[in-house]
Structures are given as C-alpha cells and as structure tokens.
Amino acid sequence: MAGQSSAASAQTGKNPFLRSVAALSTVAGWCSAAMIVAAVAITCQMIFIRFILNGSTIWQTEAVIYLAIAATLVGLPYVQLLRGHVNVDLIPLALPPKGRFALALFTLSLSILMVGVVLWYGYEFWHLAYERNWKSDTVWGVRLWIPYAALPIGFALFLLQLIADLVAVILRIDTPFGLEES
Numbered sequence: 001m002a003g004q005s006s007a008a009s010a011q012t013g014k015n016p017f018l019r020s021v022a023a024l025s026t027v028a029g030w031c032s033a034a035m036i037v038a039a040v041a042i043t044c045q046m047i048f049i050r051f052i053l054n055g056s057t058i059w060q061t062e063a064v065i066y067l068a069i070a071a072t073l074v075g076l077p078y079v080q081l082l083r084g085h086v087n088v089d090l091i092p093l094a095l096p097p098k099g100r101f102a103l104a105l106f107t108l109s110l111s112i113l114m115v116g117v118v119l120w121y122g123y124e125f126w127h128l129a130y131e132r133n134w135k136s137d138t139v140w141g142v143r144l145w146i147p148y149a150a151l152p153i154g155f156a157l158f159l160l161q162l163i164a165d166l167v168a169v170i171l172r173i174d175t176p177f178g179l180e181e182s
Contacts, residue, residue, distance in 0.1 A: 011081070011165070013173040021164035022081055028157050029078025035071035039064045059140040066147035073154025077161035083178055092177045101169070104176030108166040115159045122151030 012018035046060035079085055092100050128134075130145035168174035175181060 011168050011174045013168075013171075015168075015171065015173060018164050018168055018173065021160050024157060025077035025081040025161050028074050028076075028154075029081075032071045032075030032078065035067045035074065039067040039071070042067070058138075059142075062136060062138055062140055062142065066142075066150075070147060070150035070154070073150040074157070076154050076158040080158060080161045080165065087177070089177055089179065092179055097176075097181045100176045100179065100181075104169050105166070108162060108169065112159060112162045112166065115155055115162060119152060119155040119159055122155050126152050 012022050042060050042064050046057045046064075049055045049057050049060075092103060095103060126145060126148045129143075129148045134144040135141045136144055165174070169176055
C-alpha cells in the first residue's frame with residue numbers, strides 16, 4: 001500500500017483538485033473492496049443455508065450479483081488512479097516526448113468523451129428505473145434503482161479521475177502514460 005499511495009501522490013503534487021479527486025478515488029476503491037468482502041460473506045452464508053441447513057435462499061444470489069457489478073463500476077476510478085488497467089505502451093515508448101504528450105492528450109480526451117457518453121446513458125437508465133419504480137422479477141423484488149445507481153456513480157467518479165489525469169498531464173505534474181521522459 002505504501003507504494004500505491006506514493007504513486008498517487010506523485011500524480012497529484014500539491015494540487016488541491018488532483019488531491020481531492022485522488023482521495024475520492026481511494027474512497028471508491030475501499031467501497032469497492034467492501035462490496036467484494038460483503039459478496040463473499042453473503043456467498044458463504046448462502047452455502048451454509050443451502051447445504052448445511054438444507055434451506056432455501058431468496059435474496060443471496062441476486063445480492064451477490066449486484067454487489068459484484070457495483071464493485072466493478074465503483075472501483076474504476078481507483079484502478080485508474082493506480083494505472084491498474086491493462087495497457088500496451090509500445091507506441092508511447094517509440095514516440096519522442098512531444099509526440100507522447102500529444103498522444104496522451106488525445107487518448108485521455110477520447111476516454112473522457114466516451115466515459116461521458118456512458119455516464120449520460122447510465123444516468124438516464126438509472127433515472128428511468130427510479131421514476132418508474134422498477135423492481136426485479138424475483139421473489140426478493142429489489143427496487144432496481146438501488147443497484148443501478150452504481151452506473152452513474154461509478155462512471156461519474158471514473159470521469160472525474162480521467163479529467164484529473166488529463167489536468168495532471170497538462171500541468172506537467174504527471175508524465176504522459178506514467179513514462180519518464182527519455
């Protein structure tokens with residue numbers, strides 16, 4: 001963890017906006033981890049109920065699915081903060097520093113645009129579920145706006161982290177693609 005926090009501080013410098021976004025992304029990472037732990041605990045409880053007590057389960061499978069999806073979406077900004085997404089840096093390594101900078105601006109801008117579109121439709125989908133009071137077709141009958149909230153929340157935080165990454169590159173607080181200039 002010490003290496004991760006130093007990597008995050010290297011990307012933020014003393015910029016208050018970048019530090020705030022990094023803090024939000026870290027909180028999102030902890031929430032994501034908590035959701036995974038909760039999903040594992042619920043799975044263990046479900047196994048105990050089914051195979052030890054020979055009982056039926058009503059809500060457990062659906063809750064684990066929603067928690068796993070929400071953990072993935074809410075964890076996006078934290079993974080972006082740590083640069084944990086899979087990337088291929090063959091082209092950035094081959095480019096000179098100015099070309100690498102231009103490519104970083106282009107890819108981050110394109111990513112911001114794409115995530116913004118997904119955020120827009122994710123919010124619209126969540127709002128529709130909330131407005132129409134959609135419920136799942138299971139015995140549990142969960143109000144779907146609750147698990148669907150992970151869409152706009154996760155993508156809004158991811159978008160914010162991408163914007164912070166772009167700002168860090170523009171202000172030269174961070175290097176393009178995290179690569180040291182040669």
